Amino acid sequence: MSTAKLIYEGKEYEFPVVEGSEGEKGLVIGDLRAKTGLITLDPGYGNTGSCQSSICFIDGEKGILRYRGYPIEQVAERGRFTEVCYLLIYGKRPSVDELRAFREKMNRHTLLHEDMKKFYEGYPPGAHPMAIMAAMVASLSSFYPETPETLDTNIVRILAKSKTLAAFAYKKSVGQPMVYPHNSLSWPANFLRMMFAVPAEDYEVNPVLEEALNLLLILHADHEQNCSTSTMRMVGSSEANLFASISAAICGLWGPLHGGANQSVIEMLEAIIADGGDYKRFIDRVKSGESHIRLMGFGHRVYKNFDPRAKLLKQTCDRVFAKLGINDPLLELAKNIEEHALRDEYFVKRKLYPNVDFYSGIIYRAMGIPTEMFTVMFTLGRLPGWIAHWMEQRRDKESRIHRPRQIYTGETIREFEDRGTKQLPTGR
């Protein structure tokens, strides 16, 4: 094992360097404070490895993404979402028989407990479906407590029930009766049916949409230590149960700088059109730094060349729109913005490229999914990744409760004078 030396206040310290299977190197500084009195300071953890992981590999400079070693392009073209769930969570690609057994097991757990349906009645009209998802997933832990014996079934339960939870949230928002799962269908088709079927009317799942949703779910399935996955691990590190950890990860995903960006992209494109469609003027406003406006769906902490998921989604947009014979002015606008930004010095210099969220919302729109549901769609896709990381952490002998340190910049010690506040009547 190689080492690196640190010289501080005239003394020399040596620290081991670990190397990953793709040659990535990390300085092991677990005993830095004990040896030197120093901690590392890395706001936003841009240069901090929080764990060793064998689930997902990204090379941001080359635009590479692999799940358990398999290139995303191949998985997206040849895989099924349930297969990817198995691959990420159990670490190996299932045989055809294993996949069949896994899907059958999942199909036994798609229903919600009838008592959980009542929870939906309590939400106000217009409640954001991400708030509903986070609360409903946390509530699952009250119905299915976690023990070593139930954990594997709970994994299957959340993968199976998440689509039912999400579709019910949508049905609640439009005031339609909830549609129960139909387990002879594939995962994406079952979800689309629960979303869009209405009682007493025939509903055929469009295979173009089923295929597109399968791809979207696969492309979102994992992305190593992003904000929501790190939240999953952070909460999981305290040994919180699986559902509670996922609920926290859902909240981590919600923000517009992370999974919420897919909703923000559509809102941004709609606002540009409402404002006359002058996207160049909008980009100038972004560049001027005015009111901290950002070009949503652009930029990534890791990808500095291109996001392979965005590339695949752009192609999918074209394919889906051609097959459905539809035209969406937002797609045209998004393409114009991309083309313009990729030639613009501001974006080139900062290595800002379209990320996975730039085109995903446009496909969700074509499916008829409302904008507020987009981040829920991301949640459904990201579940297997979160679960895989949570499981890996549980098995990792080096894992400890996550507890970063800080550099304190507040007041030094001062007297808390007695002003008689304790004697004041209560309520004042």
Ligand code: ACO
């Ligand atoms: N539009 C305009 N400028 C941007 C953008 C953007 N979308 N993203 C980054 N920049 C600029 C920053 O202003 C900064 O410029 P400066 O050096 O002049 O100050 C520089 O590029 C670096 O940006 P940071 O914010 O330091 O990059 P960071 O890695 O912290 O953030 C992030 C990454 C959050 C994704 C950012 O690019 C962003 O806000 N993008 C828009 C939101 C978005 O699309 N999020 C989805 C990401 S993918 C996902 O989570 C699934």
